[in-house]
Amino acid sequence: MLGASGQVGRAAVRALAADGWEVTAASRGGGGDDGWPDGVRTVRLDRNEEGALAAGIGDGCDVLVDIVAYDRGHARQLTGLADRIGSAVVVSSGAVYEDDRGRSFDTQDEPDGFPAYPVPIPEEWPTVAPGDGTYGTRKVALERELLAAGGALPTTLLRAGAIHGPYCPGPRELWFVKRALDGRPVRVLAYGGRSRFHPAHVDNLAELVRLAAARPGSRVLNGADPQAPTVAEIGAAIDAVLGVESERVLIEGPPEGPGGLVGLTPWTAEHPIVYDMAAAERELGYRPVVSYADSLPETVEWLAGRAQGREWREAFPNLAKYGVDWFDYAAEDAWFAARG
Structure with a gap:
């Protein structure tokens, strides 16, 4: 498995090992996880080093799980070793x-640029064009390259939703958790708190990996939780885990205040984003292993422990990379003062 030490990789290694697979967990750091059984082999592997992936695969493997594949070049790495890989599962x-x-995620910051998808989005729905310019276009290039090589390397591609769970470097849940820990009594939510950005817990993605590994094929499947809660429902669920009761103030429209920060959350979206999971159920027999609400206690505990005594940008760099101060309390206070 490539990317085994990340949030999805950790869970996928556990799921595969529990299913009886002999797992080699590869990552750039070569680390392991306390939750893995003793039989898991860990190796240090940087796919960007010439020949490293070929050396890591050695004489071959039944299934290669690639959590961190990103673009056309990574796809060609895999297809170039197709004679040594039985099948692949790629996120x-x-x-x-x-x-x-x-419109797509690439246009969301433009005027009237946020996409309005069907609810739910099936896998057959059109995608952006493949390319090298953005995250989305690179992922499409990855997909197209692997699907075209399906005869030589059957690959299941999992289109993950908003990934959450322990070890997440960019946890959206921190928006609510930190406010509770900081004693902020109010949650301001844009679009009436109705925004929906379908979450995908690491254990549910790991279950999809496990099932796809046992049923090789050339296919694209969505990967998400059984529910797509609204941001208001997420906030209420996190408050319940933490034992706090906050006041909710709803803005019937986009975020307001300086820089449009007031009411903005990592889930905020003008239109709902919900993924159709029927194909995964039909093709793999997929059943989610955990609901969003039931997964929260473990996630919240991990978040609170990691955030304690640390600046949030340092603790969660992938949440900071958006260039947004998610905790600009002064802007919120000024907005409330202006409203009287």
């Missing part, structure tokens, strides 16, 4: 879709 992204006006 893609739900960010590949575009709406019927050509």
Whole structure:
């Protein structure tokens, strides 16, 4: 498995090992996880080093699970070793879709640029064009290259939703958790708190990996939780885990205040993003192993422990990379003062 030490990789290694697979967990750091059984072999592997992946695969493997494949080049790494790989399971992204006006995650920051997808989005829905310019176009290029090589290397591509769970470097849940820990009594939510950005827990993605590994094929499947809660429902569920009761203030429209920060959360979206899971159920017999609400206690405990005594940008760099101050309390206070 490539990317085994990340949030999805850790869970996928556990699921595969429990299913009886002999797992080699590869990552750039070569680390392991306390939750893995003793039989898991860990190796240090940087796929960007010439010949490293070929050396890691050695004489071959039944299944290669690639959590961190990103673009056309990574796809060609895998297809170039197709004679030594029985089948593959590769994580893609739900960010590949575009709406019927050509809008996608790539246009979301433009005026009237947020996509309006069908609810739910089926795998057959159009995607952005493949390319090298953005995250979404690179993931599509990855997908196209692997699907074209399906005869030589059967590959299941999993289009993951908003990934959550322990070890997440960019945890959206921190928006609510930190406010509770900081004693902020109010949660301001744009679009009436109705935003939905379909979450995908690491254990549910790991279950999809496990099932796909046992049923090789050339296919694309969405990967998400059984529910797509609204941001208001997420906030209420996190408050319940933490034992706090916050006041909710709803903005019937986009975020407001300086820089449009007030009411903005990592889930905030003008239109719902919900992924259709019927194909995974039909083709793999997929059944989710955990609901969003039931997964929260473990996630919240991990978040609170990691955030304690640390600046949030340092603790969660992938949440900081958006260039947004998710915890600009001064902007919130000024907005409340202006409203009287």
